[in-house]
Amino acid sequence: FPSRVHRHSAIYVRADRGIKTAKDLEGRAVGIPEWAQTAGIYVRGMLAEDHGVDLAKIEWLQAGVNEPGRAEKVALKLPAGIRYKARPDTSLSAMLANGEVDAVITARAPEAFAPGGAVVRLFPDYRAEEERFFKKTGIFPIMHLVTIRRAAFEQHPWIAMNLYKMFDEAKRRCLARLRDFTCARIPLPWAAAIADEIATGYGPDPYPYGIEESRPTLEAFCRYANDQGVTHRRMMVDDLFPRDVRGMAKV
Numbered sequence: 001f002p003s004r005v006h007r008h009s010a011i012y013v014r015a016d017r018g019i020k021t022a023k024d025l026e027g028r029a030v031g032i033p034e035w036a037q038t039a040g041i042y043v044r045g046m047l048a049e050d051h052g053v054d055l056a057k058i059e060w061l062q063a064g065v066n067e068p069g070r071a072e073k074v075a076l077k078l079p080a081g082i083r084y085k086a087r088p089d090t091s092l093s094a095m096l097a098n099g100e101v102d103a104v105i106t107a108r109a110p111e112a113f114a115p116g117g118a119v120v121r122l123f124p125d126y127r128a129e130e131e132r133f134f135k136k137t138g139i140f141p142i143m144h145l146v147t148i149r150r151a152a153f154e155q156h157p158w159i160a161m162n163l164y165k166m167f168d169e170a171k172r173r174c175l176a177r178l179r180d181f182t183c184a185r186i187p188l189p190w191a192a193a194i195a196d197e198i199a200t201g202y203g204p205d206p207y208p209y210g211i212e213e214s215r216p217t218l219e220a221f222c223r224y225a226n227d228q229g230v231t232h233r234r235m236m237v238d239d240l241f242p243r244d245v246r247g248m249a250k251v
Contacts, residue, residue: 045224
């Protein structure tokens with residue numbers, strides 16, 4: 001899983017609309033770049049399950065973040081009651097700036113968001129919210145994963161184990177470099193101390209690979225995606241990976 005990012009920081013609201021809590025999003029117009037975008041699926045799932053937000057009480061407008069013309073990439077089967085409209089003529093940032101939407105959910109900050117401006121994050125202390133959510137649920141959102149062609153796997157099943165070990169070792173070395181106090185690996189002060197702090201809270205491997213290590217996150221995504229009409233049936237985690245890989249990940 002090469003990308004994992006907590007997403008409480010991805011909700012931007014107009015400061016003049018009185019939106020102080022997640023429940024305040026009900027009855028509002030909320031912009032999204034794509035209904036099927038992975039980050040958005042996690043955010044809506046978190047809003048529904050952790051904050052009791054009724055997604056059917058929101059008017060959803062889909063558009064590009066800063067440029068018009070973005071479209072969905074998958075066929076949706078939206079749940080009954082969901083109000084969704086594509087807006088290829090404009091952008092989320094423009095609608096947020098002119099007040100056409102009250103909030104947007106996007107992995108990348110819209111141009112309308114600037115410190116001290118009219119747009120703010122729903123969760124100003126988003127790191128504290130993300131830490132609370134992780135401790136409660138064990139969910140650390142996954143955005144991407146590595147795949148191999150079925151034909152290659154069936155012909156050379158050892159490829160899966162070799163790739164897994166290779167990526168896992170690369171990640172281990174990366175984390176070790178970040179925690180090296182003798183040499184700054186990224187151009188930020190106290191980076192090694194922050195890496196140690198995160199390891200204290202998350203354990204020695206704060207960025208886990210493997211199915212069992214990520215089962216709460218994977219199960220949540222399967223549930224969220226089906227509840228939101230992105231998948232047309234409820235997938236189980238074990239449906240997603242070949243039996244050999246499931247066994248490998250439990251080693």
